[in-house]
Amino acid sequence: MLDPVIKRALVSVSDKTGIVDFCRELASMDVEIFSTGGTLKLLQGAGIVAQSISTITGFPEIMDGRVKTLHPKIHGGLLAVRDNAEHQKAARENGIQFIDLVVVNLYPFEATIAKADVTFEEAIENIDIGGPSMLRSAAKNNESVTVVTDVADYATVLDEMRSNGGATTRATRLTLAAKVYALTSRYDTAIAAYMAKAAGVKGAGDTMTLKLEKELSMRYGENPHQSAGLYKMDDGNGVRSFSAIFEKLHGKELSYNNMLDIAAATGIIEEFRGEEPSVVIVKHTNPCGVAQAPTLCEAYRKAFSTDTQAPFGGIIAFNRPLDMETASAVNEIFTEILIAPAFEDGVLEMLMKKKDRRLVLQKQPLPKAGWEFKSTPFGMLVQERDSKTVAPEELKVVTKRQPTAEELADLMFAWKIVRHIKSNTILYVKNRQTFGVGAGQMSRVDSSKIARWKASEVALDLRGSVVASDAFFPFADGLLAAAEAGVTAVIQPGGSIRDNEVIEAADANNLAMVFTGMRHFKH
Numbered sequence: 139m140l141d142p143v144i145k146r147a148l149v150s151v152s153d154k155t156g157i158v159d160f161c162r163e164l165a166s167m168d169v170e171i172f173s174t175g176g177t178l179k180l181l182q183g184a185g186i187v188a189q190s191i192s193t194i195t196g197f198p199e200i201m202d203g204r205v206k207t208l209h210p211k212i213h214g215g216l217l218a219v220r221d222n223a224e225h226q227k228a229a230r231e232n233g234i235q236f237i238d239l240v241v242v243n244l245y246p247f248e249a250t251i252a253k254a255d256v257t258f259e260e261a262i263e264n265i266d267i268g269g270p271s272m273l274r275s276a277a278k279n280n281e282s283v284t285v286v287t288d289v290a291d292y293a294t295v296l297d298e299m300r301s302n303g304g305a306t307t308r309a310t311r312l313t314l315a316a317k318v319y320a321l322t323s324r325y326d327t328a329i330a331a332y333m334a335k336a337a338g339v340k341g342a343g344d345t346m347t348l349k350l351e352k353e354l355s356m357r358y359g360e361n362p363h364q365s366a367g368l369y370k371m372d373d374g375n376g377v378r379s380f381s382a383i384f385e386k387l388h389g390k391e392l393s394y395n396n397m398l399d400i401a402a403a404t405g406i407i408e409e410f411r412g413e414e415p416s417v418v419i420v421k422h423t424n425p426c427g428v429a430q431a432p433t434l435c436e437a438y439r440k441a442f443s444t445d446t447q448a449p450f451g452g453i454i455a456f457n458r459p460l461d462m463e464t465a466s467a468v469n470e471i472f473t474e475i476l477i478a479p480a481f482e483d484g485v486l487e488m489l490m491k492k493k494d495r496r497l498v499l500q501k502q503p504l505p506k507a508g509w510e511f512k513s514t515p516f517g518m519l520v521q522e523r524d525s526k527t528v529a530p531e532e533l534k535v536v537t538k539r540q541p542t543a544e545e546l547a548d549l550m551f552a553w554k555i556v557r558h559i560k561s562n563t564i565l566y567v568k569n570r571q572t573f574g575v576g577a578g579q580m581s582r583v584d585s586s587k588i589a590r591w592k593a594s595e596v597a598l599d600l601r602g603s604v605v606a607s608d609a610f611f612p613f614a615d616g617l618l619a620a621a622e623a624g625v626t627a628v629i630q631p632g633g634s635i636r637d638n639e640v641i642e643a644a645d646a647n648n649l650a651m652v653f654t655g656m657r658h659f660k661h
Contacts, residue, residue, distance in 0.1 A: 141305035147239035280315035389496030403455040541650035552606035557658035568603035
């Protein structure tokens with residue numbers, strides 16, 4: 139069929155940006171405009187000829203505006219198939235006139251519930267009923283009806299009407315219809331999540347609502363043949379978005395892999411928020427160096443010394459404003475991304491001389507609560523984020539020897555880092571500096587060997603260090619390997635059926651060992 143000329147429009151918007159100018163243009167093209175409530179008053183006040191929706195329905199708006207557009211003369215005018223003889227006949231017999239254009243955006247439910255002091259009653263009143271109904275009817279009949287939900291599409295619709303004798307093209311109507319269903323889906327998801335939370339639904343319930351909205355397009359995913367994007371996420375615990383927490387100040391666009399590394403680096407540096415200067419260096423989401431020191435530059439030097447090869451092209455995060463001394467030290471090698479809560483005077487200008495390096499400002503702490511989602515070919519895995527911590531007083535000393543104060547400080551430092559490293563994890567720490575990192579091996583003993591080998595590569599002496607394991611030692615061999623390296627204290631979850639053997643081995647080597655009672659697998 140030919141593209142239908144727009145003769146009658148129904149306009150009802152909460153966001154009134156640009157609506158007066160849009161409707162003035164419609165009126166100039168002899169489009170008959172019908173409207174509701176505040177939108178009608180605004181248009182009439184601007185001198186635009188517009189009629190109340192009640193002139194179509196023959197029924198007043200009632201119940202504080204809750205009921206005004208849910209009427210056969212509205213939805214019949216939207217849903218009628220124009221070249222269907224039976225639909226034409228039903229329209230004539232029931233006094234239904236076709237509606238060619240619908241301009242609706244919805245009550246601001248999400249903005250309402252985002253307010254700190256919102257009441258349940260206020261949230262409920264901002265659930266739009268008539269709006270989504272009209273949008274869905276119009277979008278379903280997109281062969282004949284143009285439906286607009288986004289202010290940004292006003293110009294496109296007007297341009298096409300001017301070029302096509304008052305009609306829009308089929309391609310545009312279909313595109314606009316697709317936007318409708320994306321909008322109503324997100325809208326309903328937000329309402330469902332709010333209702334579940336209000337009902338006190340906790341834990342991984344039988345159903346979960348998850349809203350995703352593209353925030354950034356990625357050039358590709360982990361590899362060039364994979365498409366990818368970054369999406370804002372609302373899982374019922376609030377909206378999580380990159381731009382709310384970070385701001386890229388310089389450098390190329392961020393890639394899929396960059397985003398994973400930023401999440402890994404900031405996840406670890408958050409462990410040291412408010413503590414003395416700390417630096418985290420990450421490569422392929424695993425830390426290759428973490429350290430604390432009296433100055434940020436010293437912390438960086440210590441973190442770098444853990445592994446002097448991996449930091450090239452790595453990601454570095456700081457828990458303090460990046461100062462010139464530290465920035466100059468970092469500038470000695472190429473790094474992909476630097477992340478800091480602030481940059482002192484002159485630092486940005488100096489670092490920006492390397493065009494490819496990304497500089498990222500962390501404006502807010504990372505959210506700690508909420509859910510973690512991992513997709514598989516057969517479904518979505520959902521779990522709580524691993525955000526629980528163990529206080530020093532909660533540790534259980536299981537050996538004859540108690541850890542010294544210095545050992546305890548290193549044990550707690552190591553335990554903060556362990557949960558951010560791929561399992562199986564073995565981590566050696568000395569003087570609040572990582573000395574050897576063993577990650578992602580099938581055997582815990584292999585992880586220990588790798589960590590010891592990495593330390594030897596940079597001539598770090600493991601004597602006097604402590605060791606952390608993300609899960610229990612299933613046998614004494616892993617602990618004995620650490621003892622051979624010169625370790626003096628151990629932190630691990632405990633819980634093996636051979637715990638007694640491991641404890642006996644620790645006592646035989648005069649090691650102090652503490653159990654956390656908490657495992658930190660990271661697959």
